Amino acid sequence: MKPDLSSKQLQLLDTAELLFSKKGFDGTSVRDIAEAAGINTAMISYYFGSKEKLMEEIFERKSMNIREKVDNLIKDETMDPLEKMYSLVDTYIEGILQRKRFHRILLCEQIINQNPHIIGMMEKMKTRNSECMNDLIRLGQKKGMFRKNIDIPMLTNTLVGTVSHTLLTMDFYKNYHHLESMKEEEFERLLKKKLSVHIKNIYKAILTHEL
Amino acid sequence: MKPDLSSKQLQLLDTAELLFSKKGFDGTSVRDIAEAAGINTAMISYYFGSKEKLMEEIFERKSMNIREKVDNLIKDETMDPLEKMYSLVDTYIEGILQRKRFHRILLCEQIINQNPHIIGMMEKMKTRNSECMNDLIRLGQKKGMFRKNIDIPMLTNTLVGTVSHTLLTMDFYKNYHHLESMKEEEFERLLKKKLSVHIKNIYKAILTHEL
Amino acid sequence: MKPDLSSKQLQLLDTAELLFSKKGFDGTSVRDIAEAAGINTAMISYYFGSKEKLMEEIFERKSMNIREKVDNLIKDETMDPLEKMYSLVDTYIEGILQRKRFHRILLCEQIINQNPHIIGMMEKMKTRNSECMNDLIRLGQKKGMFRKNIDIPMLTNTLVGTVSHTLLTMDFYKNYHHLESMKEEEFERLLKKKLSVHIKNIYKAILTHEL
Amino acid sequence: MKPDLSSKQLQLLDTAELLFSKKGFDGTSVRDIAEAAGINTAMISYYFGSKEKLMEEIFERKSMNIREKVDNLIKDETMDPLEKMYSLVDTYIEGILQRKRFHRILLCEQIINQNPHIIGMMEKMKTRNSECMNDLIRLGQKKGMFRKNIDIPMLTNTLVGTVSHTLLTMDFYKNYHHLESMKEEEFERLLKKKLSVHIKNIYKAILTHEL
DNA sequence: GATGAATGAGGGTTCATTCAT
DNA sequence: GATGAATGAACCCTCATTCAT
Numbered sequence: 027m028k029p030d031l032s033s034k035q036l037q038l039l040d041t042a043e044l045l046f047s048k049k050g051f052d053g054t055s056v057r058d059i060a061e062a063a064g065i066n067t068a069m070i071s072y073y074f075g076s077k078e079k080l081m082e083e084i085f086e087r088k089s090m091n092i093r094e095k096v097d098n099l100i101k102d103e104t105m106d107p108l109e110k111m112y113s114l115v116d117t118y119i120e121g122i123l124q125r126k127r128f129h130r131i132l133l134c135e136q137i138i139n140q141n142p143h144i145i146g147m148m149e150k151m152k153t154r155n156s157e158c159m160n161d162l163i164r165l166g167q168k169k170g171m172f173r174k175n176i177d178i179p180m181l182t183n184t185l186v187g188t189v190s191h192t193l194l195t196m197d198f199y200k201n202y203h204h205l206e207s208m209k210e211e212e213f214e215r216l217l218k219k220k221l222s223v224h225i226k227n228i229y230k231a232i233l234t235h236e237l
Numbered sequence: 238m239k240p241d242l243s244s245k246q247l248q249l250l251d252t253a254e255l256l257f258s259k260k261g262f263d264g265t266s267v268r269d270i271a272e273a274a275g276i277n278t279a280m281i282s283y284y285f286g287s288k289e290k291l292m293e294e295i296f297e298r299k300s301m302n303i304r305e306k307v308d309n310l311i312k313d314e315t316m317d318p319l320e321k322m323y324s325l326v327d328t329y330i331e332g333i334l335q336r337k338r339f340h341r342i343l344l345c346e347q348i349i350n351q352n353p354h355i356i357g358m359m360e361k362m363k364t365r366n367s368e369c370m371n372d373l374i375r376l377g378q379k380k381g382m383f384r385k386n387i388d389i390p391m392l393t394n395t396l397v398g399t400v401s402h403t404l405l406t407m408d409f410y411k412n413y414h415h416l417e418s419m420k421e422e423e424f425e426r427l428l429k430k431k432l433s434v435h436i437k438n439i440y441k442a443i444l445t446h447e448l
Numbered sequence: 449m450k451p452d453l454s455s456k457q458l459q460l461l462d463t464a465e466l467l468f469s470k471k472g473f474d475g476t477s478v479r480d481i482a483e484a485a486g487i488n489t490a491m492i493s494y495y496f497g498s499k500e501k502l503m504e505e506i507f508e509r510k511s512m513n514i515r516e517k518v519d520n521l522i523k524d525e526t527m528d529p530l531e532k533m534y535s536l537v538d539t540y541i542e543g544i545l546q547r548k549r550f551h552r553i554l555l556c557e558q559i560i561n562q563n564p565h566i567i568g569m570m571e572k573m574k575t576r577n578s579e580c581m582n583d584l585i586r587l588g589q590k591k592g593m594f595r596k597n598i599d600i601p602m603l604t605n606t607l608v609g610t611v612s613h614t615l616l617t618m619d620f621y622k623n624y625h626h627l628e629s630m631k632e633e634e635f636e637r638l639l640k641k642k643l644s645v646h647i648k649n650i651y652k653a654i655l656t657h658e659l
Numbered sequence: 660m661k662p663d664l665s666s667k668q669l670q671l672l673d674t675a676e677l678l679f680s681k682k683g684f685d686g687t688s689v690r691d692i693a694e695a696a697g698i699n700t701a702m703i704s705y706y707f708g709s710k711e712k713l714m715e716e717i718f719e720r721k722s723m724n725i726r727e728k729v730d731n732l733i734k735d736e737t738m739d740p741l742e743k744m745y746s747l748v749d750t751y752i753e754g755i756l757q758r759k760r761f762h763r764i765l766l767c768e769q770i771i772n773q774n775p776h777i778i779g780m781m782e783k784m785k786t787r788n789s790e791c792m793n794d795l796i797r798l799g800q801k802k803g804m805f806r807k808n809i810d811i812p813m814l815t816n817t818l819v820g821t822v823s824h825t826l827l828t829m830d831f832y833k834n835y836h837h838l839e840s841m842k843e844e845e846f847e848r849l850l851k852k853k854l855s856v857h858i859k860n861i862y863k864a865i866l867t868h869e870l
Numbered sequence: 871g872a873t874g875a876a877t878g879a880g881g882g883t884t885c886a887t888t889c890a891t
Numbered sequence: 892g893a894t895g896a897a898t899g900a901a902c903c904c905t906c907a908t909t910c911a912t
Contacts, residue, residue: 191398474685613820
């Protein structure tokens with residue numbers, strides 16, 4: 027494991043994540059980051075080696091891993107497969123909305139992918155998450171509760187895509203429902219709830235025989 | 238209307254769109270664009286005024302407008318509301334996949350939005366598309382075919398989000414289904430078909446009373 | 449003699465003179481001039497050969513030549529030497545204030561002199577004017593009206609320097625005497641009168657034995 | 660007060676002042692300055708922020724302030740008003756000739772004034788110097804030694820204008836008096852003496868009742 | 871370990887001029 | 892004769908990084 031980072035380094039990571047999420051990697055200069063963090067510009071190269079490695083460190087620390095969660099779900103004998111899938115859906119929604127800034131960066135980097143190390147991490151993440159989804163759906167199919175012939179990646183795309191696009195259009199959504207005065211926190215809870223119900227409805231419809 | 242652009246200008250726009258979609262706006266230098274297009278660096282400022290205005294011109298020309306399409310759908314008396322919605326879904330899928338490069342740029346710019354002119358265009362587009370979706374769903378509700386209490390923006394998020402995320406993970410999808418040898422064109426047709434069926438299923442489930 | 453210039457060329461010269469006098473030669477681009485004159489940018493090179501030659505043409509046309517005036521003064525038998533000198537002083541004041549824009553350019557170019565052709569013209573002008581001044585003063589000395597041992601260049605410096613510096617600080621002078629409401633034309637007449645009296649007083653004091 | 664500048668920064672300022680005085684602000688590129696100073700081009704922005712701010716720094720450091728000098732003159736009880744004025748004249752001559760390069764820049768910038776900060780500094784300087792001149796002349800008038808009805812700005816114009824124009828035509832003056840072989844230093848001493856006598860004569864004539 | 875100074879490369883843009891028509 | 896298109900050079904400035912301390 028990596029050595030623990032100092033508080034200064036952590037603050038630097040946080041500041042960088044914020045700026046990258048607002049202005050993109052190329053649109054953010056190390057000067058911007060250093061100034062916003064109140065430290066010397068040279069520290070970024072000094073602490074992380076380079077601007078690129080700083081980004082990698084952010085990915086290293088913020089990438090979501092659902093493997094353990096899914097393993098526990100599979101072992102769990104108190105929930106039926108649909109309930110397990112619902113739980114995974116909530117985990118995704120929760121995970122993305124809690125890492126809003128990082129997820130915005132991730133969205134950009136999936137397009138502007140130049141750094142091989144980061145490409146690798148994203149590839150690995152996709153594969154891992156895909157396997158998890160597979161495992162959970164195969165389980166439901168084995169138990170006869172889920173339909174056969176499910177296009178699993180497409181189903182994942184709807185989950186991640188809906189949450190991502192909601193993340194991109196949050197402000198619009200807020201205005202649409204005239205919730206401008208609602209507090210940020212409360213709005214986010216509302217959003218989670220709405221997303222949760224919405225996507226679970228979709229999953230139930232697609233996965234079970236009731237379609 | 239704007240004066241028509243020369244073929245050189247059009248080629249420049251195309252080259253820029255390609256590079257922006259691969260490396261992002263900030264990651265692409267005017268020298269990159271000029272070299273790739275085989276023209277003089279100064280031509281970009283000469284033709285478009287600035288790198289930013291070049292980007293704006295791309296937005297101006299590639300932004301999708303579904304208003305007319307939706308108006309025609311509403312007037313059409315041969316289709317029922319669900320069929321009309323299906324048609325709109327296909328229009329979206331078609332529209333996004335036909336403008337893959339622009340849509341990737343759009344995704345990034347929704348996050349890294351610094352240019353007020355482009356922010357404005359995106360805002361207007363969201364509003365317009367939202368209105369279109371509204372009109373079509375209200376119609377179905379009036380005819381008693383669609384449920385009340387539909388969170389329309391959320392439904393749009395699923396449509397656009399699913400297509401967008403499919404666009405971002407196309408290669409992964411190809412590998413997952415072992416379609417590496419399939420020709421690009423054919424694969425894209427397949428993707429469109431899959432997306433179409435998948436999203437229509439979702440829309441049917443969410444919109445109609447059969448849920 | 450040079451061939452006469454077309455009205456377009458003359459307008460171009462005038463526009464250029466105005467801009468050069470406000471922003472300097474290097475601070476004025478051919479685009480600036482062409483736009484201000486409402487003609488095509490390429491015309492400047494086309495008409496004059498280059499931006500430098502355009503400047504030379506301005507010098508060619510606006511440089512003040514007092515030779516003829518002085519010759520007539522010398523021949524004149526109705527004025528005494530001091531009156532003649534007074535007349536020359538007025539000619540200078542008149543000449544500079546009537547060519548305000550050109551004289552401002554001239555002041556700059558005496559410092560930032562890179563163009564050999566223009567340096568040559570300025571040198572010739574200084575020599576010629578100096579000879580004129582000499583001729584007139586020698587005349588007064590011969591007639592016993594002017595003192596010997598007059599530092600003629602220094603006297604010229606006071607004449608030209610005072611008028612030039614007044615030109616540079618016109619606005620300040622206007623404010624100082626609270627003449628902000630005075631019309632431009634009237635103010636200029638006032639300025640000429642003040643300068644005339646002031647410098648004639650100085651010349652009388654320096655030239656004649658009354659000191 | 661500003662933090663003291665390093666010797667490199669001072670050398671840069673000096674080099675810049677030299678080049679600006681020979682080729683003007685717009686005619687001098689930051690590359691020119693950096694090369695002449697033997698430093699990296701980026702250092703100019705690094706040290707001063709921009710080429711414009713470098714110019715402002717030169718103005719900040721070289722602008723002449725005669726306030727203190729004049730205050731001391733006013734308090735002095737050993738000199739009569741004319742002697743005080745003579746002293747001020749010498750201070751001006753000395754100040755300008757010692758800052759030959761800066762004064763040439765100043766002359767240009769009074770015409771080509773685009774930078775608001777520098778315009779402000781020049782305006783302030785004019786006002787301050789005008790007040791000083793006022794104070795000293797009022798004193799002489801109060802003591803009955805100077806005439807009433809003196810156009811003070813015009814008198815200042817003669818002082819500054821004569822010195823400035825002498826500065827612009829130094830070389831011509833040298834040739835006129837056949838002093839080509841004279842050493843630079845000695846010539847300058849001569850010039851100062853000539854200017855001093857010349858302008859004092861003028862001031863005496865204009866200020867006192869002997870006219 | 872930490873930092874201000876300094877760097878070479880490259881950023882977008884504007885320049886005066888020339889070319890093809 | 893006159894012009895819009897096009898050019899290569901140069902503009903000032905910012906970049907991420909390294910160096911000396």
